[in-house]
Amino acid sequence: MAVTVSLVALFGLVLFFLLRSHTLSAGSAFVATGFGFFLASTGAAAPINQLATDLINALPNL
Template sequence: MAITVSLVALFGLVMYFLLRSRTLTPGAAFAAAGFGFFLASTGAAKPINQLTESLIQALPYL
């Protein structure tokens, strides 16, 4: 749960700066999609959360 909340905050901060600078790039589109999936409780949220947790757990081994 703590990971999800911090990712929502991170995506929200990224979206704020992207909207403020009026930038729309593939990175901005990814940030918007990620923010929407983590914020909403859709059927896609669980697999995305699992993927994110797996990636975070794999970071020390890279």
């Protein structure tokens, strides 16, 4: 039986544990980049981009 795991979930899980253990290295940067790259190709990309745009547009009104 083959079990497949989404690369987004895999990179997200690894990044979560790296951030929890305060491990910062070149490997952590690779994991964070991979997570962002694969997350951008999911359905979550549009809401994340909209949230970032809304936050940037709200900054001058603070």
